[in-house]
Amino acid sequence: MLLASPVWGQSYRPTTAEKDYVWEYPLNGFTEVDYDAGVESLISHWESVSGKTLKPGSNGRVGIKVFTQSGPGLMTPLALTKAVIDSLEKRGYSRSMLFIIDGSEQRLRECGYLPSRKGLGDETFNDVPVYSLDTTSGITNDLWFYDSNLPSRERMARAISAGRGFSFEEDPNDRKSYLASTLFLDTDFWINLPMASDNEALGISGALANATLWNVTNNQRFFLSPANAPVATAEMAAIPELNDKWVFTILSLERYQFLGGPRFNALYTGREQKLWLSANPVALDYLMWRKLIKGRRAANFDVPNGEPPLFEYASKLGLGPYRLNELKLRKLGPMN
Secondary structure, eight states, rough: OOOOOOOOGGOOOOOTTTGGEEEEEEOOOSHHHHHHHHHHHHHHHHHHHOOOOOOOOSOOEEEOOOOTTTTTSSOOOHHHHHHHHHHHHHHTOOOEEEEESSSSSSHHHHHSSSOOOSSOSEEEEEEEEEEEEEOOOTTSSSTTTEOSSOHHHHHHHHHHHTTSSOOOOOOOGGGEBOTTHHHHOSSSEEOOOOOOBOOOTOOOOOOHHHGGGGBBOOOOOTOTTTTTTTHHHHHHHOOOOHHHEEEEEEESOOOOSSTTSSOOOGEEOEEEEEEEEEEEEHHHHHHHHHHHHHHHHHTEEEEEESSOOOHHHHHHHHHOOGGGGGEEEEOOOOTT
């Protein structure tokens, strides 16, 4: 006799139907109350359409990937992260079952996700553990890495300084970028909370980049290589195990940067009272890229010829469609 699968047995990998949807919630402002209402509405609509529920499963953990690499000027809003925590609590997760993760401990401290210095308080954010890829042990796994023949920036600089060529024989591990594998090996699912900015190597740093290049070690080598960065980003994002647990992305338009990223520059930023959710990171990045181009034109800056290849690469690897006529864009009312 076959029994129905329990809740913890459900798959969170986005289906083809889910990837068609992008929901938009109109924020009244950027307070905790505003984000609470927006996040709850968006997740509820996702649950209704997907037929899935966010409930504790066999691992009993959820990862929240934030973005702090541009510093306090362009970071995942604390109020948004608090709202996601609150929504997960309503669905049965205690705060100790959650964790927040990003690449740099220093940036996490600068942005308020950790105390400004060690010893000033618990290494938590609103009682949720916070991990950094560069200092927290157990985040990576020796078996999970992306292999590339691009040398690290540091090793290439040393080779040039010494007046000799570069060879991986000096350090074979220099080919490897280790993934924050705890996000998909040790969780029921994980949620992506990126911010959007222009990026010379990718065209846009957003949902895809936050899940990949900003989520691995030895990553600066890719940002120095526009020819390799889009391919690496798409291939990492398409890793099956990563997708199995990547439930959706929530993107705030509280601030985005249309020029000069990822280093923050307030002169080149836009702001809209909107919150987006989708299980399709390609669509979110494409929609956001259109806004970046619009911002450049409005500020009388040159715009690139053609679209970044990132979208086509990622779409061909099954991460989702991105053309407007392929998407179901749903604008929610503030009371929906």
